[in-house]
Amino acid sequence: MVGNKHVFWQALVFTIIIFVIGLIFGFFIESYLAGQIEYSLAKSEINLLDEQVRIRAIGGFDIDCDKSKRGLFEFADRIYSEALKLEEQSSSSQFDKETFDLLHKRYDLLRTMLWVESNEIKELCGDNFHTLTYLYESETTNTGVRAKQLYFSRLLAEIKDEHPEDILLIPIAIDTGLSSLEMIIENYEITDFPVVVINGEIKVSEVVTKSEFEKIVFE
Amino acid sequence: MVKIVDFIFFFYMFTGLYMLIFFVLLYVKNKDLLFEYPPGKPEPVSIVMPCYNAEKNIGNAIESLLNLDWPKEMMEIIIVDDASKDNSVNIIEKYVAKYDNIRLIKHEKNSGCAAATTNTGVRAAKYDYIAVADDDSTPKRDALRKMIGFLQNEKDVAAVTCSILAEHPETFMQKLQGIEYAIIAWTRKLLDFVDSVYVTPGPFALYKKEKLIEVGLFDVKNLTQDIEIVWRLLSHGYKARMSLATGVYSETPKKIGAWWKQRVRWTIGGIQTLLKYKHLLLRKGMLGVFIIPFFAFSLFLGMLGLGLFAYLITRRLFISYLATRYSIYADTAILTLQDVSFNPSVLNMFGAIQLLLGGIFTFFGLGVMKGLKKGKDNIFNILFYMIVYLTLLPLVIITSFYKLARGKYSW
CATH class of the missing domain: 1.20.58 (Methane Monooxygenase Hydroxylase; Chain G, domain 1)
Known part of the structure; x- marks a missing residue:
């Protein structure tokens, strides 16, 4: 011992x-x-x-x-x-x-x-192309927000996959402290995330069906 | 900055690695002594066997005691029946009629615990050495011969245990327990090298009668009197030893329900003992310095791990559920390649290495116990034991705390 x-x-x-x-x-x-x-x-x-x-x-x-x-x-x-x-x-x-x-x-x-x-x-x-800017929170701990973000990434990846020549997909995390991005977001009056800004004009932040989303983008 | 969850994982890994290295070092330093036992001389032994509704196994259990390699004139068998409702008493009476050295003591009313029944036997015992045996266990022939020397050679040793092994593992659940019992026996012997044997399990243990009486016999309020008695002996300055060279084969639960009930009882008993002796933390030698913290820490880590796992998995499932609902509504894919992609972190790699080391340790331990253990093990059983079986134990801990808190438990 x-x-x-x-x-x-x-x-x-x-x-x-x-x-x-x-x-x-x-x-x-x-x-x-x-x-x-x-x-x-x-x-x-x-x-x-x-x-x-x-x-x-x-x-x-x-x-x-x-x-x-x-x-x-x-x-x-x-x-x-x-x-x-x-x-x-x-x-x-x-x-x-x-x-x-x-x-x-x-x-x-x-x-x-x-x-x-x-x-x-x-x-x-x-x-002659559509810009889809996807603004999301990378550090969020909110489970609801994370689930919605998961849904948006699947939806946007699928749409980009189906229309590679027409869609310019730009995902940007908004919580990295970039002052230029904050200024743009303020300019667009965006307060809820995640959100998809279509062609700098239309904002989609609610859950929509794929066909509804395509309608918004292409019509 | 490292997140709190990561920190907890690191903490787990550190603790796991420490225990692994601790046992490996003990093994390396003492491998030649593992199966050693001090030679003892034959002295009279009273074997006390508490019995309750054991008609299926009692015959085998008595036969195994009669077959012990020990002079018959130096052995008495006292079977204490705790008001069995089955045919146990009739079976025992046949043995009593046939053998002079077998006695039967009958409790008029069921005491509800093995401790009270064992105490009856100890009080009635004639000899200075008391062996306690279970009514469903069969010790090896050489059990007494390879155990008694520990009591005879060291004055302060009051109790000796041996390898508790699974009897004829048949069902999958029994095979898993067979692996567990063998690993526990090996590690218990390793703990013996640091004076930290903390239990003399019921299937077969040997005590000095005067020490048992001195400390007040088995605790009838405790669900694991075989743990409690050792802690009490240690608290009085005595030691417990382990003879790995011999063993006893014990019946194990065949199904998960019975296993669960047994484990909850053991854990409640362990917690009762811990609460009873918590005041001895860092006192009374290895009891306070190692056994109490080791026990408390194991319970704490088990619960913390389960809580963390439950939190992470629930969160993940909730997010997946919501995202899938949205995706179904949107008519998009519900699972993408990215969802299932797995990029292992350094933490994952650490975990994998630790699992591998744990696996090697388990295989090695089974190799050491090969000569004593019954039944063969295949890789699937061993992996299942490591990955699934062991992870069930924290659930047992939670259930035990819950039952203990509500006062809903019985022997």
Whole structure:
């Protein structure tokens, strides 16, 4: 027994060592994943700047609007899938939450800029696509709101899937503290979330059927 | 910042890992001593067997006692019948007529607990060593021989237990209990190396009579008199030991209903004991320093885990229910690939590693107990035991607290 009494603190020391190694390892994995997303984000930011230059160029030269629309859609699709990946990584993140939150913020800023850009393209090239801006709360703990958000993401993903060339889908989290986004939201007089802003005019925040929603968008 | 739920998970993992390492270290340091037992010399032993409505098993139980590798002139068997309503008494009387060293004591009225029946037997016992046996258990032939040395060699040892194992596991539920009993026996022996044997289970245990009388015999108010008596002995400065080298085979509940009832009774008894001795926290050697906190902590963690699990699952189900209702109304998909996608977090990985380590520990423990355990185990049973069976235990704890609080419990 005398020799065995040491087992109590020996086990504690071993546990602490293993736990600390595990925590460091976990932190390392998450930092690596965040680094990968950051790299994609940097590429997307360059892409957006490129897009902005292109829009400015449309005013000066006679550049194809279809090409700009295609570029806008491609960009939107890319950051949509990148953000989805980020969403998955950050939801499982335990240690590096701050980095992931920062990445979220940057993606939301990119998407806010995309929303503004899409309006500018519409002004320059005409109304030949529909912009669906989906504003949601990423940090809400309200189960009712979460359920509604789950419903909206399914509905919007399905509509985008069925009309890939006509719908520009821009999901933006509103609780990241972006002042530009807050200003736009205030301008649209939006107080209830989640909400889908269709072509910068119509707001849908209630549960509607898919056909009703399509009617609102396309008619 | 780490969320509170994550913090609780980390806490669980830390505690689980600590206990795992604790047992592994104990095993590594003492593996050569696991099946060792101090050689004892034959001395007279009184075997007390409380009996109630045991017509199915009492015959086997008596036969197993008669078959013990012990001089017959140094053994008396006292069967105390607690006013059985079945044919138990007739069966016992046949043995009494045939063997001189078997006595039957009949309670006029049912006492309602094994403690009172056992106490009757202890009081009537002639010898200094008292073995207590269950009416549905069969000790191995060498049980007394491999247990008595612990009492003879150490002055302050007042009680000895052995490996309690499942008798002929047939149903799935019994096979799961077979795994559980074997792992408990192994870990109980490991706890013996830190003087922390906290129970001498009813199926077969050996005591010094004078110590039992000194501490006031078994507690008739407690549902698990076999836990309570050890805590009382420990509180008086005595020790309990475990002989892994021998064992007793006990009948286990065949169905989940009977299992549930038995576990609730055991847990209520455990809580009663904990409440009775809570004032000894951090006092009286290993009882206060390890056994009481270990017991209390296990109950607390079990309930906390269940509460957390219930909260998370209810919340998730509620959100899914609402979202599905909306989706059905909207005529959209009710389940998308994204809904079922699972991106494991570091916490999940920690959990998986811990489950793996727990699995290795269980397999290893079953390997150690291979020579004593009856019945074979397959991987499915072991995984089911680890993932489902063990997670039922917190539910037992909640039910036990509820019944105890309402005063609705009986032996």
